[in-house]
Amino acid sequence: MTVTRTPEPALSPAQVSARPSLLETVLRAREITLVVLILLLVAVTTARHHDFLFSSDGWRELLRQPAILILIGVGEAMVIITRNIDVSVGSILGLTTYFAGWLFHNVAGIPIVVVVACAVLMGALLGLFNGVLVAFLNVPSLVITLGTLYAYRGIAVLWIGGDFIRSSWLPANFKHLGTAAVFSIPVLLLAVLVVVLLVGWFMTSRRSGRDLYAVGSNPEAAVLYGLRTRPVVLLTFVASGALAGLAGIVYLAIYATGDSHVGSGYELQAVAAAVVGGVAIVGGSGTIWGVALGAFFLATISSALPVLGIPSLWQQAVVGIFIVLAITLDRVLAIRRTRAAIAQRRLG
Amino acid sequence: MTAVAERAPAPAYLRHDKPLWRRVLLRTDTALLVVLIAVILWATVSVPFFAQPFTYSTVLLAMAPILLMVPPVTLIVVTGEIDLSVGSVLGVSSAIFGLLVQHGLPLALAAIVSVLAGSLIGALNGLLVTVLGVPSLAVTIGTLALFRGVAVGLLGTTAITSFPGDAATWLRANIGNLAVPRIILVVVVVAVLFGVVLHATTAGRGIFAIGLSSETALFSGVAVNRTKLLLFVASGTVAALTGVLFTLLYSNAIGTNGIGLELQVVTAIVLGGVSIWGGRGTLFGAIVGALLIGVLSKALQLLNVGSDVIGVITGGALILSVVVASVAGFVSRRRRTAAVVQPSGGP
Numbered sequence: 084m085t086v087t088r089t090p091e092p093a094l095s096p097a098q099v100s101a102r103p104s105l106l107e108t109v110l111r112a113r114e115i116t117l118v119v120l121i122l123l124l125v126a127v128t129t130a131r132h133h134d135f136l137f138s139s140d141g142w143r144e145l146l147r148q149p150a151i152l153i154l155i156g157v158g159e160a161m162v163i164i165t166r167n168i169d170v171s172v173g174s175i176l177g178l179t180t181y182f183a184g185w186l187f188h189n190v191a192g193i194p195i196v197v198v199v200a201c202a203v204l205m206g207a208l209l210g211l212f213n214g215v216l217v218a219f220l221n222v223p224s225l226v227i228t229l230g231t232l233y234a235y236r237g238i239a240v241l242w243i244g245g246d247f248i249r250s251s252w253l254p255a256n257f258k259h260l261g262t263a264a265v266f267s268i269p270v271l272l273l274a275v276l277v278v279v280l281l282v283g284w285f286m287t288s289r290r291s292g293r294d295l296y297a298v299g300s301n302p303e304a305a306v307l308y309g310l311r312t313r314p315v316v317l318l319t320f321v322a323s324g325a326l327a328g329l330a331g332i333v334y335l336a337i338y339a340t341g342d343s344h345v346g347s348g349y350e351l352q353a354v355a356a357a358v359v360g361g362v363a364i365v366g367g368s369g370t371i372w373g374v375a376l377g378a379f380f381l382a383t384i385s386s387a388l389p390v391l392g393i394p395s396l397w398q399q400a401v402v403g404i405f406i407v408l409a410i411t412l413d414r415v416l417a418i419r420r421t422r423a424a425i426a427q428r429r430l431g
Numbered sequence: 432m433t434a435v436a437e438r439a440p441a442p443a444y445l446r447h448d449k450p451l452w453r454r455v456l457l458r459t460d461t462a463l464l465v466v467l468i469a470v471i472l473w474a475t476v477s478v479p480f481f482a483q484p485f486t487y488s489t490v491l492l493a494m495a496p497i498l499l500m501v502p503p504v505t506l507i508v509v510t511g512e513i514d515l516s517v518g519s520v521l522g523v524s525s526a527i528f529g530l531l532v533q534h535g536l537p538l539a540l541a542a543i544v545s546v547l548a549g550s551l552i553g554a555l556n557g558l559l560v561t562v563l564g565v566p567s568l569a570v571t572i573g574t575l576a577l578f579r580g581v582a583v584g585l586l587g588t589t590a591i592t593s594f595p596g597d598a599a600t601w602l603r604a605n606i607g608n609l610a611v612p613r614i615i616l617v618v619v620v621v622a623v624l625f626g627v628v629l630h631a632t633t634a635g636r637g638i639f640a641i642g643l644s645s646e647t648a649l650f651s652g653v654a655v656n657r658t659k660l661l662l663f664v665a666s667g668t669v670a671a672l673t674g675v676l677f678t679l680l681y682s683n684a685i686g687t688n689g690i691g692l693e694l695q696v697v698t699a700i701v702l703g704g705v706s707i708w709g710g711r712g713t714l715f716g717a718i719v720g721a722l723l724i725g726v727l728s729k730a731l732q733l734l735n736v737g738s739d740v741i742g743v744i745t746g747g748a749l750i751l752s753v754v755v756a757s758v759a760g761f762v763s764r765r766r767r768t769a770a771v772v773q774p775s776g777g778p
Binding site: 168216220221222223225226227229230231232233234235236237238240241351354355358364365394396397398399400401402403404406407410411414415418 | 513559563564565566568569570572573574575576577578579580581583584587588686694697698701707708741742743744745746747749750753754757758
């Protein structure tokens with residue numbers, strides 16, 4: 084694929100900081116843009132319809148809905164940062180959701196913690212399969228995960244058939260998780276935030292986290308530098324799968340139901356969250372915080388559109404516009420930065 | 432190549448070190464054709480109701496949309512790019528076509544407008560890829576989401592089913608006594624057109640050159656950006672044409688028409704031995720890949736395995752094909768390295 088190399092001239096950090104305009108600085112700090120957009124969106128929507136924010140249901144939905152997308156978006160971001168892509172996350176989510184429901188139904192009195200661990204482990208194993216094929220066979224990740232997108236979904240359909248998870252399968256304390264709140268913040272969101280903080284810390288402050296950026300920004304250089312790239316790639320796919328597994332649990336806690344088609348199409352939203360959150364599709368850059376905000380933004384759009392009087396049918400088109408805008412903006416900024424740096428070098 | 436070889440004593444590098452039968456038979460697309468024939472033979476012998484004209488025409492009818500979109504996307508993949516938006520373009524064109532026909536436009540005019548809409552979407556993809564230099568994977572994932580959303584948004588939950596029935600009957604009718612529906616004629620025209628461009632023209636050599644190395648192609652005088660742009664426009668146009676035919680074939684325009692078809696198109700192409708990195712592959716292989724998926728699905732459906740298994744089969748076939756190609760590449764590289772280290776007999 085064109086995980087392209089348009090090799091841009093190598094620049095030293097001093098050259099790059101060529102006094103960008105204020106607008107450019109703000110646009111480049113994707114987190115600030117997203118926070119402003121989210122606040123605007125919530126404010127406008129609440130002005131139209133007070134219950135969007137100022138009702139216990141509205142508040143809870145606003146904070147609870149994005150949890151699933153944040154988890155798979157963060158996993159997807161880790162994969163994209165290493166210059167790969169994982170389009171099988173939706174299918175992994177679907178399989179683990181049913182698996183978790185099935186465990187509750189068939190193993191009487193199984194503790195919630197064990198189910199969560201099993202679901203995460205299952206997701207990690209499915210991700211491991213992707214990772215082994217990508218890392219050791221040198222096959223483009225798009226092809227492999229397209230294959231497993233089909234295959235995992237097919238396994239789900241074969242296994243589940245026309246069955247679906249009934250609310251009565253789930254223990255009361257698990258269903259309570261979906262609505263529980265601490266200081267009126269849903270527990271689910273808090274749990275997801277802990278995961279985001281952990282992954283974010285790993286990606287910014289741990290050496291093995293920085294390896295992901297090194298592999299993604301220039302694989303050849305990473306090899307020459309002495310990095311063993313295969314374990315890094317393998318790890319990201321396992322992480323992406325595990326996070327999708329965790330997202331499956333969150334899905335089950337929120338909706339308390341699920342059939343063989345849970346999570347279809349989530350792979351696109353996950354990529355969208357990562358890209359809108361400022362992860363360059365060519366790898367090597369982006370932050371976990373940005374991705375979490377991107378996911379929050381996209382999920383909020385979905386719930387705000389019907390309130391704003393735009394039929395929810397147009398929701399996917401709006402999401403699509405944001406993806407196209409985000410990648411265009413990224414590219415334009417990158418081109419401007421390179422031009423500015425070249426001009427700077429000519430001058431001095 | 433062979434023409435050159437006949438004219439004068441060939442330079443050493445043009446002399447083939449393998450006999451003709453190995454060069455013809457040991458190719459990905461030949462191997463795939465053998466697999467396809469084997470599957471058809473197996474199905475004829477052991478799958479009840481498979482060996483009937485009706486089955487053949489249903490398989491071809493079901494695969495027609497994919498077979499139509501495979502040629503343009505194959506050319507794009509050969510340049511090292513990808514177009515994941517074809518399924519959504521099909522959907523948008525189907526929605527536009529349905530709405531226009533519902534508002535009383537003549538069929539032909541509605542079809543032309545819908546196809547042009549597809550060309551415009553293709554141009555958008557192409558411009559983002561060539562002018563801005565955004566990877567096509569990202570661009571077309573974006574437009575995949577965007578235009579599926581537009582298709583769903585345009586039609587909502589309604590379906591338009593008021594199409595002249597004789598169009599569907601005409602497209603579905605067999606050609607003469609063959610078990611081949613007429614829509615396959617369109618497939619053949621599109622496939623031959625793109626096949627000739629790819630394998631028999633200078634532009635086609637340029638397409639391969641771009642896939643092998645974009646920079647080398649540029650310095651050799653290939654108009655890299657213009658070629659890519661044209662290919663994306665062609666892909667959008669053909670996908671939209673498929674949308675019109677799809678709508679007529681099933682007398683149904685809904686927002687979800689053609690959803691997920693892009694995955695099957697890419698699967699067929701990769702299964703057909705076209706390198707996803709660009710620069711390698713044949714259109715023939717890609718079409719055989721599509722037929723293989725269709726025949727396997729039909730055989731399993733007749734065996735009552737259910738449509739559920741098809742996902743596993745498609746995904747499994749895709750993974751298997753790239754794994755085999757990867758291992759084969761590894762082995763041949765090992766062998767070549769060994770030959771360089773220890774030259775044995777050859778020139």
